[in-house]
Amino acid sequence: MNKHKLRALILMVGAIFMAFFMVNVTSQASTSRDQGVDWSKFQSNSGVFGYSTDKFVFSQAGGFYGGTNIPQTTYASQVASAKQAGKRVHTYLWDGVGGNMTNAKAMMAYYLPRVKTPKGSIVALDYEDGASNSVTSNTNAILAQMKLIKDAGFTPVLYSGKAYLNTHVNVAAIVRAYGNCLWLAEYPDYLVRTKPDYNWFPSMDGVAIFQFTSMYKAGGLDGDVDLTGITKSGYTTASKAKAQANVKKAQATFKVVKYNQRGVFYPNRTLAVRYTDSDKISQVATYYKGESVTYNAVIIEHDYVWARYTRSNGLYGFIKLGVTNGHDYGKRVTGQPVSHTYYTVKSGDSWWTIAQRNGLSMTTLASQNGKSIYTTIYPGQRLVVR
Structure with a gap:
């Protein structure tokens, strides 16, 4: 094969891969993929807004710098400004504790009582400098902080760059504990960009928010896109009520579509299942106002029942429901084994x-x-x- 043909083949394969990647990013993302901004003291007391279509703001409450907690004097007024503008406002903290567990906990004890965004809202740790030489110590400090954030009634998120996290933190352990909880920054350039370029998306497990530019508008401003709907945390009272109603509805009978090779196949039978939600479930349905959810029970792993849900916006996922022979799941019946390749x-x-x-x-x-x-x-x- 000559060089020109080889180059054309490489470009074609790359284009096909990117097409698949873009379709998946679109299908997995929130329907609106809301955009927003984040502020520190450099955005003044009232903050610097991006565009009227932006839905959320992150404001820095302060952080741990050089061995001490230093609050941002602009935090309270920025939160008030964002609320007045009708934005969903969240909090972030500079997390310069490295791998020091004592400092990590002391930082949380200082800042969590001072958070001025609503319960359920995000409290993000900005971990991009000062990591220790121990990946284990760094990871344990972050996990301890995120647990304290969650225990205080907020949604824990970890901000950084992909390369920095992979070098200094066991990212898999963070994602395993908190699911889609990463807020990652990756910029193609420093030109003004009003929309994300997904060719620069930092693809890895657990990404919830993509900071796609530091030049959201002329003069400089960070621009972020919410890929999962996580910035609605703390601002979805109606959705929570609907989710509770749907949980009750989910305590119903679903048609079993498929078992794996250790199970049985009986498409015309039914199986009583109960919807449960815990930290051990990595993918759960997220409910938004005006949406409906359709469930089809599918067994795809050993003897565990999984419900494949489809939201009215077309997105889908899986919910782990429980052991097929468990107390709340009815009597298992004999049927024709399923063969898989x-x-x-x-x-x-x-x-x-x-x-x-x-x-x-x-x-x-x-x-x-x-x-x-x-x-x-x-x-x-x-x-x-x-």
Whole structure:
């Protein structure tokens, strides 16, 4: 193959991959993909707004600098300004504790009582400098802080850059504990950008917010896009009521679509299941005002029932419901075993290459294995391909 043909083939494969990636980013994101800004003392007492379409603001309450807590004197007035402008306002803190657990806890004890954004709102840790040489110590300090944030009634989020986090923190442990909780910054350039360029999206597990520019408008301002709806935390009273109503509805009977090879297949039978929500569930349904949710119970892992939900906006995910023979799940019946075709992941494989090899879309391949395409796959892992 000559150089020109090889280059054309590489470009074509790259274009196909980006097309799949963009479709998935769009389908996994909140329908509106709300944008917003974040402020420190450099945005004055009343803050600097971006555009009228922006929905949220993060204001810095202060941080831990050089061994001491230093609050931002602009925090209270910025929060008031954002509220007056009708924005959902959240809090962030400069987290310069490194891996020092004593300082990490002392920082939270100082700032959490001073948070002026609503219960349920985000309190983000800005961890981008001062990390210790111990990944374990850094990770444990962050986890302790995030637990204190959650225990205080707020939504914990971790801000940084992808490279910095991967160097200094066990990101998998953070995401395992708190799900989609990362707020990551990655800029293609320092030109004015009013919309995110997803070619520069810092793809990794657990990303909830993408800070796509520090030049949201002329003169400089950070611009962020909410990929999961997390900035609605603390501002969705009506949605919470609806979620509770849907939880009650979910204590119902669902049609079982499929078991794995250890289970049985009975599409015309029903199985009583109970919706439960805990920190152990990595993907749960998020309810927004005016939405409806449809459930189809699917068993895709050992003897656990998973409900595949579809929201009225077309997004979907899985909820782990419980053990099939558990107290609340009815009597298991005998039926025809399901046969599957499996593929063992090899070094260099990706969701895209495996899906293409088996005539599937990446989303279909991931979902029938109870995962998303953002989930890391490892050599030796078995995936259902038929």
